[in-house]
Amino acid sequence: MKIFVTGMAGFIGSALAKALAQRGDEVVGFDNINNYYDVELKFDRLRSNGIDKWSDKELSISKTMPNLAFIKGDLADLELLERIFKEHKFDAVVNLAAQAGVRYSLINPHSYTKSNVVGFVNLLEVIRHSGVKNFVYASSSSVYGLNEKMPYSEHHETNHQVSVYAATKKANEMLAHTYSHLYDISTTGLRFFTVYGPWGRPDMAPSLFVGAALRGESIKVFNHGEMMRDFTYIDDIVDGVIKVIDKPTTSNPKWDAKNPDPASSKAPFRIYNIGCNNPVKLMDFIKAIETKLGFEIKKEFVGMQDGDVVATYADVSELVKDFGYKPTTTLKDGVGKFVDWYKSYFKDIK
Ligand SMILES: NC(=O)c1ccc[n+]([C@@H]2O[C@H](COP(=O)([O-])OP(=O)(O)OC[C@H]3O[C@@H](n4cnc5c(N)ncnc54)[C@H](O)[C@@H]3O)[C@@H](O)[C@H]2O)c1
Numbered sequence: 501m502k503i504f505v506t507g508m509a510g511f512i513g514s515a516l517a518k519a520l521a522q523r524g525d526e527v528v529g530f531d532n533i534n535n536y537y538d539v540e541l542k543f544d545r546l547r548s549n550g551i552d553k554w555s556d557k558e559l560s561i562s563k564t565m566p567n568l569a570f571i572k573g574d575l576a577d578l579e580l581l582e583r584i585f586k587e588h589k590f591d592a593v594v595n596l597a598a599q600a601g602v603r604y605s606l607i608n609p610h611s612y613t614k615s616n617v618v619g620f621v622n623l624l625e626v627i628r629h630s631g632v633k634n635f636v637y638a639s640s641s642s643v644y645g646l647n648e649k650m651p652y653s654e655h656h657e658t659n660h661q662v663s664v665y666a667a668t669k670k671a672n673e674m675l676a677h678t679y680s681h682l683y684d685i686s687t688t689g690l691r692f693f694t695v696y697g698p699w700g701r702p703d704m705a706p707s708l709f710v711g712a713a714l715r716g717e718s719i720k721v722f723n724h725g726e727m728m729r730d731f732t733y734i735d736d737i738v739d740g741v742i743k744v745i746d747k748p749t750t751s752n753p754k755w756d757a758k759n760p761d762p763a764s765s766k767a768p769f770r771i772y773n774i775g776c777n778n779p780v781k782l783m784d785f786i787k788a789i790e791t792k793l794g795f796e797i798k799k800e801f802v803g804m805q806d807g808d809v810v811a812t813y814a815d816v817s818e819l820v821k822d823f824g825y826k827p828t829t830t831l832k833d834g835v836g837k838f839v840d841w842y843k844s845y846f847k848d849i850k
Pocket residue numbers: 506507508509510511512513530531532533534542573574575576595596597598599600601614615616619638639640641691692693694695696701
C-alpha cells in the first residue's frame with residue numbers, strides 16, 4: 501500500500517511510519533516540524549528513520565528504508581497538499597499531525613483551530629478530490645470531557661469537552677462523518693488514551709516525571725495524586741493503528757436514525773477507543789518509575805488544572821471485536837523501556 505502519514509516527526513507518527521515501512525508499505529510522511537516542543541527531538545526522530553534532510557520542495561528519501569520518504573509542510577497549506585496528492589496516488593491516509601496538548605490550548609487556541617480544523621478540512625478536501633477511500637485519523641480520549649461514566653465507551657455521547665484541544669478533536673470526528681456521508685470515504689477515528697514510550701512527548705507526564713527525577717527536582721502531582729490514566733504503550737498503539745488501516749471501515753447496516761449510535765453510521769464512518777483498558781492510579785505510575793530508577797522522586801502535591809479530567813479508562817471491546825486488538829505491554833515493561841530510552845537519549849542528565 502502507498503500511505504500518506506501526517507505528523508511523521510511526532511511521537512506516534514514516527515513510530516507508525518517506521519512500522520509501516522518495515523513491513524513493506526510505501527510511506528510518504530509529512531510534518532511542519534513546529535516548535536511546540538523541542539524541534540531537535542523531532543529532527544532526531546526523523547534521523548532515527550533515516551531521514552536527514554527536510555524540504556517542502558521535494559521528497560527526502562530515507563537512507564535506511566528506501567520505501568520511506570518525508571516532505572516538510574503544513575496542513576494549513578492547501579496548495580502544497582494539492583501538489584503532493586497530484587504527484588502521488590495514495591491508497592490510505594493517516595492523520596496524526598495536530599496541535600496536541602490540553603493545557604497549551606487554554607493559552608494558544610488559534611494554533612489548534614489552524615492545524616486541527618483548517619488543516620483537517622484541507623486534508624479531507626485533497627482526499628476527496630484525489631479519490632482516496634481509506635482515511636484513519638487521531639482523535640483523543642479528551643473528547644469524553646465531563647463524561648464520568650466509566651469505562652468510556654464509543655457509544656456514549658461526547659458533547660461536553662473541557663478544552664479547546666478536545667473540542668477540535670470532536671470537530672474532526674464530525675467533519676469525518678460529513679465527508680464519509682457526502683463522498684463515501686471510509687473514515688476511522690481512533691481515540692488515543694495517554695500514549696507513552698520511547699521517543700515520547702516532552703510535554704507529557706512520563707517525560708516530565710523522569711526528566712525532573714533525574715535532575716533531582718520535584719514533580720508536580722496534580723489533583724493531589726487522585727488521578728487515573730489508561731496509559732497505553734506506543735507499540736500497542738502502532739499495532740492497533742495498522743490493524744485499522746488494513747481493514748477500512750464500512751457502514752453499519754443496523755444503524756438506526758431514530759436512535760443513532762454515536763460511534764457508527766449508515767455512512768462508512770467509525771470511532772474506536774484505543775487504549776490499554778487498564779487504568780492506573782497516577783501514584784502507581786510514579787511508583788513504577790521510582791522502582792525502575794531505584795530512588796524516590798520528590799513530589800509537590802497540587803490541585804486540579806483547568807482543562808484536565810480526573811480519570812480516563814477505555815472500553816476497547818469494539819476494537820477487540822472488529823480487529824482482534826490486544827495490548828500486550830505491561831506497565832512494568834513499558835515504563836522500563838521508556839526510562840531506558842530517556843536515559844540513553846538525554847545522556848547528559850546524570
Ligand atoms: N500522545 C498521546 O497520548 C495522544 C493522546 C490522544 C491523542 N493524540 C493525538 O495523536 C496524534 C499524534 O500525537 P503525538 O503524541 O505523536 O503528538 P506530536 O506533537 O508528537 O506529533 C504531532 C506532529 O504533528 C506536527 N504538526 C502539528 N501541526 C501540524 C500542521 N499544521 N501541519 C503539519 N504537521 C503538523 C507536529 O510538528 C508534530 O511533529 C495527535 O493528533 C494527537 O492529538 C495523542
